[in-house]
Amino acid sequence: MKSFFKYVLATVTGIVISFFLLVIVGLIIIGGMISSMTANKETQVADNSLLHIDLQHQITERTIPDPFEELDVPGFNTTKSFGLNDILKGIEGAKDDKRIKGIYLDLSAVSASFATLQEIRDALLDFKTSGKFIVAYSEGYTQRAYYLASTADKIYVNPEGSVDFRGLASQIPFIKGTLDKLGVEMQVVKVGTFKSAVEPLILDRMSDANREQVTSFLGSIYDHFIDQVGASRHLTADSLRAIADGFLVRTADDAITYGLADGKRYKDELLGELKDSLDIDPDNDLNAVALTKYKPSGPSTSASVRDRIAVVYAVGDIVSGEGSDDMIGSERISRELRKVRRDDKVKGVVFRINSPGGSALASDIIWREVDLLRKEKPVIVSMGDVAASGGYYIAAAADSIFAQPNTITGSIGVFGVIPNMQGLMNDKLGITFDGVKTGKYADFLNNVDRPLTADERNILQMEVNRIYNTFVQRVADGRHLSKEQVDSIGQGRVWSGQQAFANGLVDRLGSLDDAIAAAAHKAGLEDYRLVTYPAIKNPLESLLGGSTDRISTWFAKRELGDQYGYYQQVKSTLGQRGVQARLPYILDVY
Structure with a gap:
């Protein structure tokens, strides 16, 4: 009888839990359907309006509709994302929209990296x-x-506010001390004096070579920052550096005194001034349309225009397999590159890359498709915030490479890491291993409970050297340089876009639109349609096509908030397989 009641109770509990799960999933699906139906609904814009730009969103390369973002369930809100493509489209559309008289930049929080900000800044x-x-x-x-x-x-x-103007900084967390406490030794094989990707695992501070390269590219990004701000505010570079070095601006009054701000305003005073500039009665509301809701009409393209320029997006870590919208899968991206190669209507291609790299093998698979594509159609690479290591590898075969001055690129180097957990297993946990094998190397790379032998380490080093030589050859062929020239600017060294332009790794400094214009020019096109790959699924399709992954991501974002990026990084690191060509730590310039 006791067992009977136990099974009944378990059954009832399962039914109750299933019911609530079905309710939640039902709400999600309904939200996705509503989002899908309203996605293209145009927001009405009144005459004499302002475009309200509020960038308190995660800024991605392009807007990926997410049904979870449309849910308005208490306690289940997530951080919304907004695509750079739609931000730029909105600003460009507002420029020629007679209903819009100006832009109100509401800059309470901005989380994008500097190359993305450069694109937005140029559009403004x-x-x-x-x-x-x-x-x-x-x-x-x-x-x-x-x-x-x-x-x-x-x-x-x-x-009572402030303007932060103290210069740029970059910090890297080192976890060797943690690994030592756990009894884990990270066995590293690499090529490249500057290939600092593995340093957080084996050192407790930056190496001299790494400090040299970070100082160099961070200084390049800072120089560009100072020059751009100085040109806009009519201040000299020396005066701006003095302001930053002395931390002279801490309050609103300081900002006005040193020319970084034009005035102090409470929100109501600002709104009153905007009404006055638009000749609106003080008792009436401002006419404003949010950038996230604004749907510019854009230039019309004749239905008879057959020729197309394709923009292929490659965003995230490079991995083998399908990947996702925020992970570059070699199979998925290769398939998209083949599509545009075989499509007679596509006359030119822009390969938009925003990636710190990843699997060397997956990078080479994608490189092959870019090389095949370039032999049939013009291929222009446009680099986003970062296109380093494997991200540069997949760019190397293009006809031309565009980057922003503050893009992070280069890092032509290779590494492999094999953990030795003998200390953790034996000393900390009391676990030992024993077994048999039919050959000297039968358990090579499969066991992490012992250190590598000298022969095994030598084999790994030869493999890493081979992959590095292939990497250098790919770059040398694509950039029309000698292997010696590539090696001299390679060795794992990271460069800013400005530096990469100077040393020949990049052809031009410019935006995604500049790259599109270059592809059209090289293809001999004046009229063309713009098409993007991989195709974006509507929210409902996306939900039904991968609900488990979507739901887990949704809950992770909800619980972790701004720390979600670190979770992604740990998850990616644990999933790495094979020799890597990547920057495995988060490079955050602030």
Whole structure:
């Protein structure tokens, strides 16, 4: 009888849990359907309006509809994302939209990296050529937010707010001490004096070579930051450096005194000034449309235009297999590259890369498809925030490479890491291993309970050397350089886009739009359609096609918030297989 009641109770509990899960999934599906139906609904824009740009979103390369973002269930909100493609499209559309008179930059928080900010900044500067105004406001400007704000005709700050202007910094966490405490030794084989990717695992501080390269490329990015801000604010580079070095700007009054801001305003005072500039009665509301809701009409393309320029997006770590929207799968991206190669309507291709690299084998598989494509159609690479190591590998075969001055690139180097957990297993956990094998190397790379033998380490080093030589040859062939030249700027060294342009790894400094224009010019096109790959699924298709992964990601983002990126990094590191060509740590410049 006791067993009977136990099984009944278990059954009832399972039914209750299943019911609630079905309710949640049902809400998700309904939200996805609503999102799908309303995605293309145009927001009405009144005459005499402002475009309200609020960048408190995760900025991705392009907008990927997510049904979970549309759910309005208490306690189940997630961080929303917004694509750079739609941000740029919105600003460009507002430039020629007679209903929109100016832009209100609401810069309470900006999380994008500097190359992405450069694209947005250039779009804002282009917007100003229309004669329309930009006003920036924030309670406190971070340096990234100020980089965008510096384009504005007027920069206002809350009277009790601040402007952060202290220079750039980059910090890397080192976990060797943690591994030592756990009894884990990371056995490293690599090629490249500057290939610092493995340093967090085997050192407790930066090596001299790594400090040299980070100092160099961070200085290059800072130089560009200072030059751009100085040109917009009519301040000299020396004065801006003095302000940063002395930490002279800490309050709103300091910002005004040193020319970084134009005035102090509370929000109501700002709104009153905007109403006055638009000749709106003080008792009436401002007409404003959010950038996330604004659907510009854009230039019309004749239905008879057959020729196309394809933009193929490759975003995230490079892995074998299918990958995802935020992970470059060799199978998926190769398949998309084959599609555009075989499509007679596609006359030119832009390969948009935003990747720290990853699997060397997967990178070579993608490189092969780029090389085949280039032999039939023009291929222009456009680099985003980072296109380093494997991210540069897959770019090397293109006809031309575009990068932003503050793109992180290069890192032509290779490494492999094999953990030795003997200390952890034997000494910490009391676990020992024993077995038999039919050959000297039968358990090579399969056991992590012992150190590598000298012969095994030598084999690994030869394999890493071979892959590095292949990497260097790919770059030498693609860039029309000798192997010696590539090796001299390789060795795992990281460069800014500005430096890469100077040493020949990049052909031009420019935006994604510049790359598209170059592809059209090389293809001899004046009229063309723009098509993107891989195709974006609507929210419902995306949900039904991979609900388990979507749900787990949704819950992870909800629980971890801003720390989700670190979770992604750990998950990616644990999933690495084979020899790597990548930057495995998060390089955060702030």
